[in-house]
Amino acid sequence: MLDRITAFFQGIGQAVGRGIGLLIAWIVWPFMAAHGWYRQRHWMVKGPILAFLVLMIGLYGYFFWQTQVWTNFNPNFVDSYRWSERNVPAGQELPATAPASANATAPATGAKQCQSSAIVDAAADLTDMNVNQNAWISSMLLYRLGFFGIDWDHTPFLDNKASFQRGVNQAVRRTSTELVDSLGRVRGTSGINNNLQDARGNLQFDEFSWYFGLSPFGPKTPTPSYYRAAISKLRAFNTDLTSCNATFDSRVDNLIQFIDRIANDLGGTSAILRERSENYNAGWFDTRADDRFWFAYGQLYGYYAVLAAAGADFSQVIRERNIGSLWTDTLSQFKSALRIQPAIISNGREDGWIMPSHLAVMGFYTLRVRSNLVELRSVLDR
Incomplete structure (x- = not known):
């Protein structure tokens, strides 16, 4: 037997x-x-083939390196700005004895000086991290070509950084729109700031553009070039603001609207996470789960920086409305969400015991953040 x-x-x-x-x-x-x-084969055939293989190996090696190495990724990077030490709201004139902002270009000695915008600094630095400190993955040639014709977003590898970058960019895009429409002007009595308008236009550009395209057919300006131009325009606005030649309207109604827009944006992302979590339970084999997770993570990463900066730009409003503790608690919710960094994203059943549901977890934290933002808006609107 x-x-x-x-x-x-x-x-x-x-x-x-x-x-x-x-x-x-x-x-x-x-x-x-x-x-x-x-x-x-003859060497005249071998030579071009060998050169092509060396080129492809080099390109794929560079592509692999760029997708796996996340330069200056740090969920706690906002601590280095020391925005909590600012006492003057953005756009307000600084006392004569006050030093210039570390991120602003100081005007001539003795000239009137105003406080720069921390929100603008955050938006510029987030974009700088996306396209200067790292390669913009979504418009790289090999990312556009896909994996043997399959979109990288439909594979379980080499697309997490691209999704994260697009999530960060989503937060910056929304912020640039609010800067143009309300924060960077006195509503109804001033025109739109040209630097902010140009920055918004550049940040709205297609995220997937390479040097050449088929629709329309011909050469194109790649996506990173537009985003780099946006960085220059954002910094130019802050330079003018520091010299008191631009406007930042730090009224309470502008802060309410800004918070409301961010809450709505996160609500849309939460719905995407919920839809994927409820309708697809392939566990570790769901090839789109990582895209949804890292997009949401990037969006929270960007909004965490933007809202931490808003705490400095609207410091007077926060003091007058006595919401300092609530504001701090909201930022803590962002930090809690950003601690979730699984090596492999799983989209299992919510009541499963083998494969976890990381999308459900991220959706939960996104809703917690949104709930705090709704409460902030409610208190400010009273």
């Missing part, structure tokens, strides 16, 4: 071994055939 059991398992092992051997042979055969064909 024992011999038969042993023979049964040995048979299974041999069958598995043969299957693996056949699989390896099937994978290796095209390369062996190509090698045999290549070895018999």
Whole structure:
């Protein structure tokens, strides 16, 4: 009896071994055939083929490096700004003895000086991290080509950074719109600031544009160039603001509207997370779960910086309405959400016990943040 059991398992092992051997042979055969064909060719044929292979290996090596190395990724990076030490709201004249903002270009000695906008600094620095400190993944040639024709977003690898960057950019886009429409002007009595208008236009540009496109056919300006131009325009606005040649309207109704827009944006993301979590339960094998997770993470990452900056720009409103503790608690909710960094994103059943549901967890934290923002808006609107 024992011999038969042993023979049964040995048979299974041999069958598995043969299957693996056949699989390896099937994978290796095209390369062996190509090698045999290549070895018999003339050097005038071998040379271009070898050069092409070296080029592709180099491109894919660079692509792999850029997708896996996240330069200056730090959920606590807002602490380095020391915005809590600011006592003057954005756009207000600084006392004569007060030093200039560390992120502003100081005007001539003795000239009137105003407080720069921390929100503008945050938007510019977030975009700088996306396109200068890191490569913008979504418009790279190999990302556009996909994995053997399959969109990288439909694969379980090499697309997390791209989704994170697009999430950060979503937060910056929304912020630039609010800067143009309300924060960077006195509503009804001043025109739109040209620097902010140009920055918004550049940040709205297609996230996937490379140097050449098919629709329309011909050469194009790549996405990172537009975003770099937006950075310059944002910093130019802050330079003018520091010299008291621009406007930042830090009224309570502007803060209410800004918070409301962010809460609505996060509400949309929460709905996307919920839809994916409820309708797709493939666990570790859901190839779109990582895209949804890291987009939401990037959006929270961006809004955390923007709202921390808003606490400095609207410091007077926060003091007058006595919402300092509520504001701090809201930022703490962002920090809690940003601590979730699983190595592999799983979209299992919410009541499952083997594969976790990271989308449900991220959706929960997103709703917690949104709930705090709604409460902030309610208190400010009283």
